[in-house]
Amino acid sequence: MDSGREKLWFGFRTICMSVVSSAVIIGGSGLAVEAAILDGMMGGFEESMGKRAQEKGEQLVIGDFYPAESPDSHGPIGMMGDHTHNQGEFMFTYKYMRMFMEGNRDGTNNLSKADVLRDFFVAPTEMTTQMHMFGFMYGLNQTVTLTAMIPYVLKSMDHETRTGVKFTTKSSGFGDIRLGSLVRLYAFEAPSIGSHRFHFNAAVGLPTGDIKATGATPLGVTRLPYPMQLGSGTVDLFPGLTYSGGLGRATWGAQAIGTIRLGDNSQGYALGDEYEVSAYGAYRWADWISNSLRLKWKDWADYEGRDPNITRTNPAGVPLVPTALTGLRGGERLDLLVGVNILFPEVMGLENHLGIEGGVPIYQNLDGPQLESDYTFFVGWQIIN
Amino acid sequence: MRKVLSYACLATLIFIGWVTMAQAYDVAEVRDGATITGRVTFSGKPPEPLQFEVEKNLEVCGHQRSLEKVEALNGLLKGAVVILEGVESGKPFAKQDFQGKAPGKGTFQYVGGETLGLRVNTENCNFGPFTGVLTPDEAVRFGNKDSIKHVLHTFVALDTRGNVLRTLHNRDIQPDGSFDRVFDSGKLKDSRLIRMTCNRHDFMQNWLYVVKNPYFAISDEKGQFVIDNIPPGHYTLRAWHPVLGLQEQEVHVLPGKALGTDFAFSG
Numbered sequence: 001m002d003s004g005r006e007k008l009w010f011g012f013r014t015i016c017m018s019v020v021s022s023a024v025i026i027g028g029s030g031l032a033v034e035a036a037i038l039d040g041m042m043g044g045f046e047e048s049m050g051k052r053a054q055e056k057g058e059q060l061v062i063g064d065f066y067p068a069e070s071p072d073s074h075g076p077i078g079m080m081g082d083h084t085h086n087q088g089e090f091m092f093t094y095k096y097m098r099m100f101m102e103g104n105r106d107g108t109n110n111l112s113k114a115d116v117l118r119d120f121f122v123a124p125t126e127m128t129t130q131m132h133m134f135g136f137m138y139g140l141n142q143t144v145t146l147t148a149m150i151p152y153v154l155k156s157m158d159h160e161t162r163t164g165v166k167f168t169t170k171s172s173g174f175g176d177i178r179l180g181s182l183v184r185l186y187a188f189e190a191p192s193i194g195s196h197r198f199h200f201n202a203a204v205g206l207p208t209g210d211i212k213a214t215g216a217t218p219l220g221v222t223r224l225p226y227p228m229q230l231g232s233g234t235v236d237l238f239p240g241l242t243y244s245g246g247l248g249r250a251t252w253g254a255q256a257i258g259t260i261r262l263g264d265n266s267q268g269y270a271l272g273d274e275y276e277v278s279a280y281g282a283y284r285w286a287d288w289i290s291n292s293l294r295l296k297w298k299d300w301a302d303y304e305g306r307d308p309n310i311t312r313t314n315p316a317g318v319p320l321v322p323t324a325l326t327g328l329r330g331g332e333r334l335d336l337l338v339g340v341n342i343l344f345p346e347v348m349g350l351e352n353h354l355g356i357e358g359g360v361p362i363y364q365n366l367d368g369p370q371l372e373s374d375y376t377f378f379v380g381w382q383i384i385n
Numbered sequence: 386m387r388k389v390l391s392y393a394c395l396a397t398l399i400f401i402g403w404v405t406m407a408q409a410y411d412v413a414e415v416r417d418g419a420t421i422t423g424r425v426t427f428s429g430k431p432p433e434p435l436q437f438e439v440e441k442n443l444e445v446c447g448h449q450r451s452l453e454k455v456e457a458l459n460g461l462l463k464g465a466v467v468i469l470e471g472v473e474s475g476k477p478f479a480k481q482d483f484q485g486k487a488p489g490k491g492t493f494q495y496v497g498g499e500t501l502g503l504r505v506n507t508e509n510c511n512f513g514p515f516t517g518v519l520t521p522d523e524a525v526r527f528g529n530k531d532s533i534k535h536v537l538h539t540f541v542a543l544d545t546r547g548n549v550l551r552t553l554h555n556r557d558i559q560p561d562g563s564f565d566r567v568f569d570s571g572k573l574k575d576s577r578l579i580r581m582t583c584n585r586h587d588f589m590q591n592w593l594y595v596v597k598n599p600y601f602a603i604s605d606e607k608g609q610f611v612i613d614n615i616p617p618g619h620y621t622l623r624a625w626h627p628v629l630g631l632q633e634q635e636v637h638v639l640p641g642k643a644l645g646t647d648f649a650f651s652g
Contacts, residue, residue: 050549063552066538066584069441086536087556142555187552287440346441349534349560385534385557 077355233265272301
């Protein structure tokens with residue numbers, strides 16, 4: 001990385017750290033913020049919008065973040081922090097995620113098993129990652145929604161050696177707990193222009209996931225390579241911005257979220273920083289069901305440093321497996337996902353949402369050899385008081 | 386330099402305190418209080434009541450509800466808020482109760498005394514009458530006697546016709562729950578119009594006018610209003626209805642006298 005870009009990146013990280021820390025502190029301290037952050041600061045814009053609304057005989061409403069209870073009042077289930085809550089409202093979420101990867105790729109080119117085994121003693125052939133996520137959101141006041149998410153992760157990776165031996169490694173346990181705040185920024189709506197809402201996402205990932213997971217391999221019980229570890233081992237920041245809009249039966253939204261790793265973990269390395277951008281549109285067919293289509297772009301960097309306990313070569317000095325090299329972890333991918341949201345009748349005053357979303361990559365460029373993604377699937381149940 | 390700054394800060398604080406005190410209403414004995422009585426009339430055809438198919442909590446709210454925004458019978462308008470502006474000291478706030486339109490049983494209860502003491506008692510999916518008043522910087526207690534949750538959403542109107550609204554509060558009122566909310570004068574700015582809705586039940590709509598003294602009345606089913614015990618003086622008398630707008634007239638009340646005046650709205 002050249003020094004100019006490095007300085008820019010450092011500046012960006014510093015800003016993100018300050019903003020995320022402030023937002024989390026605001027949320028955590030329970031300050032009674034009474035209105036969205038930008039309320040009252042958009043005078044000129046509101047004046048012109050107000051005039052336009054009056055000319056059309058419409059009502060312009062500013063600062064209303066409350067979406068009507070409908071299936072599309074939440075974004076696709078695969079998104080996190082897509083909506084905020086009113087003061088005193090809480091939401092419990094159980095979400096299941098499954099990601100399946102099969103075959104290797106370098107750049108945008110597929111690699112055969114033989115291609116990988118030419119340079120490495122072991123080739124990963126497929127990997128399944130499953131995550132059970134238990135989430136909680138609470139409307140602390142009119143501006144801040146607190147969020148918490150505890151993941152339970154299960155990973156399984158199949159391999160084949162040059163000698164034709166096949167083996168599978170597995171790891172499971174709690175991942176990194178994520179705590180954060182969603183901070184309402186600004187919202188406005190009128191019948192002819194629809195509703196438009198903006199909020200800031202700020203979260204901190206705590207290093208609760210195991211980064212010393214071990215498993216049985218042909219070399220004996222060893223520390224598993226990087227993608228089989230359950231956490232990052234670092235404190236991570238997740239700053240982001242979310243927009244959601246709606247008009248009639250259509251809703252849409254966009255979200256940009258970054259992942260910034262603070263320092264190295266106790267094993268001497270750091271996962272790469274990431275960012276992802278999602279844009280979606282949804283259509284409500286009836287009061288209880290809506291469908292969504294989402295494009296998700298994700299870019300993630302190679303790891304920095306290395307864990308000396310992860311074996312890099314076999315006894316003959318041949319590079320062991322691509323997943324043991326921190327320089328072969330980065331990549332970028334564009335996923336296309338289709339989803340359905342269903343709103344169920346209330347039970348004991350509790351609102352129930354079911355969300356299902358699944359998608360496939362339509363583009364992926366990996367610092368390979370690296371396993372390529374085949375599909376991602378989410379299903380989640382949300383209960384709101 | 387530091388000394389000058391200290392004096393400047395002190396002077397600012399004294400000024401702010403003086404301004405704040407100057408704007409507050411003081412309860413004081415009224416001698417030779419005057420009375421203003423009158424009627425609020427309406428000419429034309431009032432808009433048809435809005436009809437709503439209830440979508441949520443039918444067991445509590447019923448299957449259908451209507452909202453009559455302009456209640457006029459034989460040319461007499463109910464629910465107009467009549468306010469006497471500019472009285473800075475005088476009688477205490479009166480204790481008053483106003484019932485929402487059936488089948489709702491919600492009430493606006495004014496506890497009275499040194500302050501207005503508005504209590505919004507929500508019952509049968511009804512906050513209370515279509516119009517009411519509140520005072521700035523004083524806690525309003527919102528209660529919910531229903532077995533279901535309501536989502537209280539209040540807005541301040543940024544224009545005179547209530548076409549540009551800004552959210553003030555947006556909060557769930559749990560079954561049998563209550564909480565206090567202050568309508569901060571800083572956020573109201575110069576606006577006097579507050580809209581109140583329930584985000585879950587769109588037929589629950591009410592309007593409140595921001596008053597700064599107890600000299601107000603709400604016209605009854607005969608369109609009549611009475612404001613009594615007024616300190617003699619020159620004031621502005623306003624009549625406001627959320628749909629029909631605002632009218633005002635200058636009045637001069639004489640010690641111990643009764644003044645009759647009417648307001649006429651048209652549709």
